[in-house]
Amino acid sequence: MNLEALLEGVLNKGIADELELVAIRSREELTRFTDCQVHQNVAAVDTTVHVRAWVDGKTGVVTTNDLTARGLARAAKDGATMARAQTRPAGYAPPDPRPVDKVEGWDEATWEAAPEERAGLVARAVREAGALGFNASGALATGGAELWVRSTRGVDVHHRTSSVRFVTVVLGKSGGSGYAEFSGTRLAEFQPEEAADRALAKARLSEVRTPLDPGEYTVVLEEPAVATLLGMLSMMGFSARSVLEKRSFMDGKFGQKLVSDLVTVYDDGLHPGTTQMPFDFEGVPKARVYFFRNGVAGGVVHDTRTATLLQTTSTGHALPPPAAGWSPMPTHLVMEPGGSSDADLLTEVGRGLLVTRFHYARPVDPMRGVVTMMTRDGVFLIESGKVVGAVEDMRVTESGLRALANVEAVGRTPRLITHGEGFGAYLVPKVRIARFTFTGRTERM
Template sequence: MTILTEAEAKAILDKVLAFSTADECSAQIGGGTSGNVRFARNDISTAGVVDSVELGVQVAFGKRVGTATINQFDDASLERVVRRAEDLAKLAPENPEFMPAVGPQTFRPTDTWSEATAALTPEARAKIAEASILPCRDKGLVAAGFLEDSAGFTAFANSKGNFGYQKAASADYTCTVRTEDGRGSGWVGSNVQDIDQFDAGKEVQVAMRKAAASVDAQALEPGKYTVILEPAAAAGLISFMMNFFDARSADEGRSFLSKQGGGNKIGEQIVDPRVNIYTDPWHPLVPALPWDGEGLPREKAAIIENGKVANLEYSRYWAQKQGKPEKAGWGNVIMDGGTKSTAELIAGTERGILLTRTWYIRLVDPQTVLLTGLTRDGTFYIENGQLKYPIKNFRFNESPVIMLNNIEELGRAVRVKADEGGSMLLPPMKIRDFTFTSLSDAV
């Protein structure tokens, strides 16, 4: 396993800094082991393990910046990558938004490591695939899925004296189950830090039930419906919305958080008062690295509080320009929910639609965060608290901002994979007046 200790990583970074003759130098080294297994048509199709470590160096002469990377760590190679970065910096034009490296910071460690995940072997991955495939074979269903796990480290240092080191591990699993005739489809996904908390045999049962139950889907007229979005279905829409919580785009009029006449909507009500979204690198279910890409220490902070915009992300350059304090970028997104499971939300719904998954989401209008996308892999009509029958998939046109103003109920939050990587904590959501614009023939 290619994981350097803190002492080994620091020794390399110290050498890099010593080799530099630039006004300032920053370096980051990271890597580890990533393993995967892919299965399709009830058989394992590919599997692999990748070990890698890479060093990146950035130097600056005034506001002229150069970067270079390498994966060899003898002294000659380290000096060579520094010189390459310096040569590039001397050729580069000045960057008017260049910000000097930050000085020494104090980082409170977060619990991002898992020995169990780091110890995963090819045989263990094959067992997870087997636990997904065999139940499907027994029921005449067809499974296809992917498991990817990683265990690694990251360390950085700069010539101002800032240094950080931490290890992290995680695993991500998805499985699609189809009926043999292809008319029914179910899906399940799981994102965990500790692989011991994951049970493929249990997870695949969810996809199997949905696949068997989604045959002979009936068509409903497009329109506005009450929907229950499972957390994975909500993740695609909420992830998109969070990309707009950037202060600069809001201040420059390029965001739904821009104010008419200039400025941003910090402090303004934008969604239902029950919506509370925040970031917390020490959250036990979705821990994140304790620093951001600039080497600033992360903090717990409200993003939306009781439906009002509480904070936006400021780059160091934009914070300086706007006279704001420098704060680290967010490492995770957590949305509070209630206590009910998805099944309990269904049981309390007179009429509505259950969405297992949203897919192929694209932005239509940045000023309203209007998105378009498709439902798939298990869409069901709800009547009198029960899944009455499967329905054909829809194309939707919906804004997560409008969606979060149409909340009827929130369930218990669970860990899901964010679209841009990393993890989120999101609840299932019962939403009224969700807009479907047309039918889709995909299952």
């Protein structure tokens, strides 16, 4: 029996007052390499169904990959039993169906990419680094996911997306390090030499590094670094859950100017530059939500639960049902590009740093948007508008809000950055920020 018929069958059994079904068919194939050779090559296929059952306004979730009629019915019955075990209703109800846009993000060749093809692309990516005696590491992942959301209320939506993600870290003999990534939905658009060359150039440039004293510096953040900074702000304060729990820096600040008027940041699952997703894991269409519009605090994202609690409408940002404790969450962050070229961003810097990306970012003080993180894979000293050398990695402890308030220029060309696996991505440009705080540096040993 096919999956859609299975879903239809369990919906019609009358097992609970209401049922919501979220089915995810995933294909993950990944080729990993280090020292310019493949060391890991894996493939996994699976389909899971999250069943959210409602009884007397209470709800329970069971997830299963037993795709038999009996298996799905058992999951639904167990979800209903979990719901009955509670004494108080959930305070919200499943969403009614709403129309969703159709978007195309599917490429059969990317979904079906063979291990030989990935190995061949990796071989191209590491060729130059290997010839120069550098250590190229990284991963090339292909596959994708197909998502169905069905409910007894009539929600019936389907979306599928293929995906390709390439990351590489190139290391030199003296500890120089460079990074590059490519994300998209079509493997044919991936040019391994282009990404590899970017990482290799950084590694060569950072072979000689000098230690720099911590302090405040003007920085030019490249796209992966911008994505991390925005991602941390998103986690700390861009969701209605964080506002309801009084831990968001946005709480009570809507309509106020919080950051530079050069900064416009929103979430948009339908933006053509990102990996599009037309609806969330409740089947609610994704709306564009502005967090900062010309520096002014706009809104936060909602799922059905937070929207009910705050008497508004879901923006389509529910996570899969078992992730209730994290939902809602932005998944497709976009920072509006500005007018600066890469050269423009550097030109105004008297003495500052060019940062490739950050590592291990964690919140320190969420109400002020403070995070700590390390630089990684290339930090370069800028003097009189030019990159003059590399410095050792440094620790940042800085407020993301303060940083965005100090934005001086925004790049004109955004790049798609993904942080790991799953739905969603960041479409962000480079930015220049004044007085960015570095609180320590690492040591080589």
